[in-house]
Amino acid sequence: MNTTESASHYDNLEQWSTHDLLTSINHEDKSVPLAVEKALPQIEQLVEATVERLKAGGRLFYIGAGTSGRLGILDASECPPTFGVPHGLVVGLIAGGDTAIRKAVENAEDDFHQAWRDLSEYDVNAQDIVVGIAASGRTPYVIGGLQQARQQGLATGCIVCNAGSAVAAEAEFPVEVVTGPEFLTGSTRLKAGTAQKLVLNMLTTATMIRLGRVKGNKMVDMQLSNAKLVDRGERMLMDELLIGQEDAALLLRKHGSVRAALEAHKG
Incomplete structure (x- = not known):
């Protein structure tokens, strides 16, 4: 019906x-x-x-x-x-x-x-x-x-x-x-x-x-397409790596994504 x-x-x-x-x-x-x-x-x-x-x-x-x-x-x-x-x-x-x-x-x-x-x-x-x-x-x-x-x-x-x-x-x-x-x-x-x-x-x-597109509970592959998402990415790195905002921002600019920054830092 x-x-x-x-x-x-x-x-x-x-x-x-x-x-x-x-x-x-x-x-x-x-x-x-x-x-x-x-x-x-x-x-x-x-x-x-x-x-x-x-x-x-x-x-x-x-x-x-x-x-x-x-x-x-x-x-x-x-x-x-x-x-x-x-x-x-x-x-x-x-x-x-x-x-x-x-x-x-x-x-x-x-x-x-x-x-x-x-x-x-x-x-x-x-x-x-x-x-x-x-x-x-x-x-x-x-x-x-x-x-x-x-x-x-x-x-x-x-x-x-x-x-x-x-x-x-x-x-x-x-x-x-x-x-x-x-x-x-x-x-x-x-x-x-x-x-x-x-x-x-x-x-x-x-x-x-x-498919492995999430790490823990974080969107580590998200596109950093605006200020809000860049800020979110920085906070992810700060929480995961126990670093300050300036260091997180540098890592994110250098590697282009949260995942790449995490892998580079831990590698």
């Missing part, structure tokens, strides 16, 4: 006070982490499959439409600065192309064949893994992309918010986080979108840790 499209438990919302609206949205949001918790075994399988492919030289691709597609692009775009990986290691694709990141592209998600065409521009191969993101679990763009990817020998996963969906049926490693009816009927940017973001956080964070 497509519970994400089911009627809200609340009605006559236009008559509510701001306080009551916010309290009820917050109440619904509290159920999301519990729904994610139930899917942890599935998430674990997807992480293990992703780690295996990336260790073998493969890449992680997200395909989605609307909010789901934007969440995939967001997660992919944050991997290079956070973990120092190449921009092409995690790639987010959205139905309708880059235009759809900011503005909805009419009927783009209904093209069953477009996702594979989009993936093919990256010369995808059997070392790669494709994860479809679709709150409803019935988006043709995602279904078609996963189906073709699987036929071509790629590993496939998905993140959906309904049980027994067509998207999940096409994925070897499905993640089903059943979030139920939205506060605003059918507005899956709410609980479903939050659930997808939580799962994406888990997927890439756990994967990058498993």
